Amino acid sequence: MRKLTFVLLIAFFAVAVLRAQEGPPQGGAQRGGAGARAQKQAQAEAAERGRKTFVATCAGCHGEDATGGRGSDLIRSALVRHDKNGDLLSPVITAGRPDRGMPGFPLGEKDLSDIDAFLHAQIDLYDMHTRVPGGYPDDIPASRLATGSAEAGKAYFYGAGGCSKCHSPTGDLAGIAKKYSAPDLQQRFLYPAGKPSTATVTLPSGKKFSGTLLLKDEFTVAIRDADGWYHSWPLRAVKVEVEDPLAWHFAQAYKYTNADMHNLFTYLETLK
Amino acid sequence: MKKLALILLAFAASLPAQELDSHKLLNPGTDSWPTFNGDYSGRRYSTLAQINQTNVGSLTLAWAFQSRSQGSFTSMPLVVNGIMYATLPDQVFAIDARTGRQIWHFQRPSQGGGNRGVAMYKDRLIFTTPDAHVICISARDGKQIWQIQIADPAFKGFASMAPLVIRDHVLVAGSGDAADLPGFLLSLDPMTGQTQWRWDSEPKPGEPGSETWPQDSDVMSRGGGMLWLTGTYDPELNLTYWGTGNPHPVENSEARPGANLYTCSIVALNPDTGKLVWYFQPSPHDTHDWDTNMTPVLFDANFKGKPRKLLAQAGKEGLFFVLDRTNGKALVSAPLGDSDWYSGWDERGQPIPRKEAEPQPDGALVHSAITLWNAPSFDPQTGLFYVNERDWINVYYLTIPGKKAQGWAGRDFTVVGKPFLKALDYQTGKIKWSKEGTGRGGGSSGILTTAGHLLFTADTSGNLVALDPATGKTLWHTYPGAAMGSAPMTYELDGRQYVVTPVEGVIYAWALPAR
Amino acid sequence: MKKLSLMLLVIFAAALVVRAQDDAPQGAAAASQKQAQAEAVERGRKQFVGTCAACHGEDATGGRGPDLIRSSIARHDKGGDLLGPVITGGRPDRGMPNFPFNDSQVGDLVAFIKAQIALFDLHTRTPGAYPNDIPAERLASGSVEAGKAYFYGAGGCAKCHSPTGDLAGVAGKYTPVDLQTRLLYPAGKLPNATVKLTSGETLTGVLQLNDGSYVAIKDKDGWYHSWPRGAVKDLKVEDPLAAHVELLHKYTNADMHNLFTYLVTLK
Known part of the structure; x- marks a missing residue:
């Protein structure tokens, strides 16, 4: 289950990273591929390190999943949600909130940024709308x-x-x-x-065409034949037999x- | 009487030429489409008949407007005094409704998302943004007048709905389904953006409806029920009707036993005070994200021989209801298609959900008809209610069990679906005719009916079609290059009827050939 | 003259900066980046004149050494990747000595050479590429x-x-080239129109469209109006530039x- 959560975190962290950027995404072509993957991977690793630190240091009050306990629910925390790279969160962790009974934790910068990564990943996990592309529940054992x-x-x-x-x-x-x-x-x-249907189209002349069915609506039928050529006809002018491998x-x-x-x-x- | 008419005339003449006269909201006439639904009723039926069954075959392109922008038109354009106002997220275009030429363009930096259009108040346009702002601009030149923020994007709050103007009230709401936000409807002062009243989707502890939430937790205080689709209004009863969204946490039942009022409900509110007058709940204790925001369509018609003031709604839960809109009593409760998630009807005519159909850790296979936000239509000539519907199969997984769950708390996927355009008899809920679309999922488009005995919509292959509303027979079709995410609308200028279809980044205006 | 070419360089260096990136940066950041780039070009120019111009010419079009505007290496260079090694390593086989510049100096030289290439490549009808650098004395060749x-x-x-x-x-208000263009045809003023409708109503405003099918104006309050041509009984268009159009011929x-x-004497 831990491993699966980890996988999920990687996936959702990517979303978080994208969202966190101000303005339109910059130059997709170059940034896509390997660079983005490495960044995702680094973020996921930071979140996983942060999770360990969080469990050891914070979970006693805020719960292992950060949804709160003796301490406040960090998923619903406005401070955490508005935090960017620790700007709001880190001062609270290091100085504590003596008025509310939270002690200060003298963590280093790396630990702080890892905890920050973990909490934002955790928020994305809770906020995830499952029908968002990539939100598919692959983590269920x-x-x-x-x-x-x-x-x-x-x-x-x-x-x-x-x-x-x-x-x-x-x-x-x-x-x-x-x-x-x-x-x-x-x-x-x-x-x-994902398996396309095949169709056989018979013209008034008796000539037959067969191939992968690309379109059959109320008006048009279109196929791609075995040689890769595209053909289309008005539906009313031809006879069409469709074989759908998924019909059953x-x-x-x-x-x-x-x-x-x-x-x-x-x-x-x-x-x- | 003559004198009064003269005074009225003088008053009308004193208005700057292109302002929206408030009378137009009550009686738009055929040359205007001054609100999201064209009029307050939400019927999306036009009395225009120049384009009709005898000539629709010769329908041709009058003009096309290219937004030259990324993003799809999911908005309904307004037309007021010959000017069309259409939106993309964070953008508004003023377009000559005769020629399709741009008059001005408002744009602010955008993060994408969706938008469903502007509302017009006198010489002002008001719309919502993906970062949950409400913005008021001048209809004359697109210059900004005021803006306010109504939800926090850090909690996944956003806004997409077209506001509804009722007299001096601008009704507007935010959205957001991810982080347990409470739903609300705001009434704003169109001059300043200041809040006049606020209606919360959830009651306060001790208030009526609070008994439908657990008493030992505070889940009610952030229970969802977003109002993300424009409501309707009956000026005679002075009631505004809205559908509310699903409760939170979305797919976890255990955290919120009870009916969870007023989520997944149709609510009738007094537009001057925001006070709830009645409610009806199409999806009690919803656990499937089946918002019932879909347009509450208002019409007056005979029901079992007696004239009634009716409200009809086809909701995301796949059910069709006809209510008496004076009191919310159900007259018809019927399925839109095949559904197995409810066991019958309660004494109010609401469905009784089956416990087994709730999301489960090992997955629950649920058959359900479903309809999305794209506009339905009621045609008084046929007495039929038209809706694009799908018979869907979904599997719902509960991934965060327990009372402490928050957020989505589940996962779901759609196995497969069959799309249909259906025509329902409002007196029985029976399906008069049904037309199956192509594809096994497919998009969904809104519907317009006209006195020309025509129904305009798009099929699931993306074709724009005009059908005979009595039978579903296709009378005209064309392929505009992509699917229509919005709905068709119509107006007449200089004796020429236009049917407008926004498709991705292009608005097409269709008309009979110019003489 | 020097000042004017500096101005040009600023403009074209900025164009380069924008092109070199996938997305144009916004507002203030972009402005300061443009500025920085222009400064690099100017530093590079000084170095080039001091060190390279003797062989490659002050404008980099060559002399004893090759023309860098037509140089394949200079054109394919990205951030000094090709020019850098040639500058610091020299080309002993072709008689070019090496110059021990540091990275930052090489960067400036490359910025200058790239800006020079952009200057020579410039198509004058490209928007924004208007030749504003021509001095008045060159144009004022007639008789006052x-x-x-x-x-x-x-x-x-008169x-x-x-x-x-x-x-x-007026000569102080515009650059010489702008003044010349504007005296010939001061474009940008839309015609005024008086629209008499078949209904009897008469409206005036700035003409937006008159394409044979439709007439559109914007009235003095800024509101837009349009009519099918058939609804317009009489259309009077008053072009404030009519005299200029006539004179053009x-x-x-x-x-x-x-x-x-x-x-130009009206200063």
């Missing part, structure tokens, strides 16, 4: 999700679910639990998005019960 | 007398303007020089 019955899941796989018509635990699904994080595995068996998953998504989901996941999780 | 005669006679300038009224001290080259030479 398989043990927490595998609350169903592997037996019932297996029965569903070979029975009511009809999964075994296309999939096999020793074939395409062999070792599947190792390939994906637990939440990814759960999401992918519910609906493994799409229909099934609306049939799963909550219990089916947990049982099937618990079964799939055994395929290591 | 003839200019004055034109002013009061054939030119008809119908609207007076050397002791609106034009008093009549000026001879000699008229321009004479008139300028006369106006």
Whole structure:
């Protein structure tokens, strides 16, 4: 769990770093790649060091997660939220708040900035809106999700679910639990998005075109053929047959019960 | 009577030419779109019929306005005295509504985000910003007059809604779903920005509604319920109607047992005092971020043979309600689509949420219809309520259990969704017709209906379409290059009807070919 | 002349600074950065004149040594990465000695050479690149007398303007090139319009648009109005520059020089 939290911190710290900058982001092209990653990594490491210092020094009053206890909740602290690089926080840590019973802690600059990094990462963790891109819950351990019955899941796989018509635990699904994080595995068996449909378009002349379906709305059909060329036609002028490799998953998504989901996941999780 | 008309005329003539006459807010006429929804009712129905089923096929581009700016128009433009006012975050454009040419441009440094438009008060425009400011500028030249701050961005507070002007009140609110902020609605003095009154989404301890929160914690004092979409107003009843957002912490049930009033509610407030007159709660004890901010649409119509003052709303929780807007009593409670998160209806006509559908540590699979903020429309000619809806499947994980939880406290993802445009009978809630869109997620666009027996919207492939509102049959379509995040609006100038569709950074005005 | 080229250098060095960055810095910071860059260029120029000009020319266009404006090394250089080693290491094979400058001095030299390249590359029609450095004495090649005669006679300038009224001290108000441009055509004044509507109403203001389909004006209070052309019964456009437009087709080259030479006397 600690390791997972750490991973999360890295992810959210990047967001924090971006947000903390004043004005529009500067020159993306050069700054993107390696430099940004190294900065993220450094921030995450600082936050992790800060966490250790915090647990040892501050957690007694403010709680291990900084949500408070004997001392105040630092996630909801206006002082921490308005702090920039320790400008507000560090003086409070070093001088204490004698009037409120907080002693001063004679920490060095590095410890102070690490604690600052930890607290801002912690705030981002709490503030995170899960539908923000990159906010996907990859930190949930398989043990927490595998609350169903592997037996019932297996029965569903070979029975009511009809999964075994296309999939096999020793074939395409062999070792599947190792390939994906637990939440990814759960999401992918519910609906493994990303596989495009193929279409065969028959023209009035009888000529047929096949390829990857790019668009089919009320008016237009468009494909990319095997040679990579794009074609489109007004829908009313042609006959279109679409083959959707996910059609079964799409229909099934609306049939799963909550219990089916947990049982099937618990079964799939055994395929290591 | 003649004398009175003369006096009125003299009064009107004494106004500087391009100001918004306050009467226009009550009766916009066909040449104006002076508020977010076009009028106070939120119906988004226009009596214009120059563009109609017989000629819509020849609809053509009258003009296009290029913002030459990053950012998408998610705002509703206003049109007052031939001038259009449209916004991007931290930007306002004044545009000639006849020609599409820019008159002036207001811009302040922006951090991005979204914005839904300006409100107009006499010769002033008022709008909100991503850093939670309310700014008042001159409609004449875009010069700033005043600004105030209404929430703290350090606590993820922001603002995006278009304010609502009622007489000398500017109603405005902030947003923010991350850090347990209390929801509120402010009434500001349009001359100075000073607060006239403040309504809090949560009651104070001991007040009515406080019994729907735990008594042994202070979670009520920061319980959410943001008002982030412009409300509606009934001048006869002198009531303003608003939808409130979800409670906090968002996906944790245990920290806040109870119905959590007045979150996820429709509230009727007195615009002069901010006092609550009645409420109705479409998503009691919400744990799924199903804000019920969606427009409370007002119309007067026969209900079971009797004329009634009605309010209809399709909310993010995927339900459709028709209320008596004098008292908030439910007349119709119906699903928009397939939902399995509630077990039935309580005595008030509100849904009873199922405990098992709440976010769980191992994930809860929830089927739910859903509709987003993009405008619905009520067409009095068909008696149908139109809404873009999706049948969604989500998994909700509780990640911070316990009573001390704060913030989001959960995670969720959308497995897949089916998009529909649906037409509902307001007297029964039954779906009269339904049109499935393409894609398995897809965007969502607002809707406009007109007396020309037309429904304008965008489909989930991004096509702008005009449909027969009685059947859903497509009568006109074009692809504007991107999806319309906002909604269509319409006005008539010099005898020519324009239908306007903001699409990403471009505003398109469609009309019949010029004679 | 020196002062003017310094001014130019400031302007073009600033342009360089802006280009060299991915995003233009804002406000005060940008101004002080521009200033610093201009100072570096000027320091570099002094060093260049003292050390390099003997071979490469004062303007860096070459002499005994190669032309640095057309030098591939100078053009591809970024922050001294290519020029630095050549300056400090020399090019013994081609007879160039080495110069033991420190990093900061090399930086100044590079700033100067880059500014010189920008100066030579400058396209005069680029916005902001207006040739404001041409001195009045170079332009005032006509006859004051003839200019004055034109002013009061054939030119008809005196119908609207007076050397002791609106034009008093005009030569002190503008750079020579600006003065010449403005006497030929003082652009920027929008026409006034009187719009008589079919409804009988008449409005006046500054014309914003008259494209055949629509007429738009801004009234004296700053409000914008527009009408379809069909709603406008009568449109009177009064162009305050009409006389200048007319004159533009009549000026001879000699008229321009004479008139300028006369106006320059109005200090």
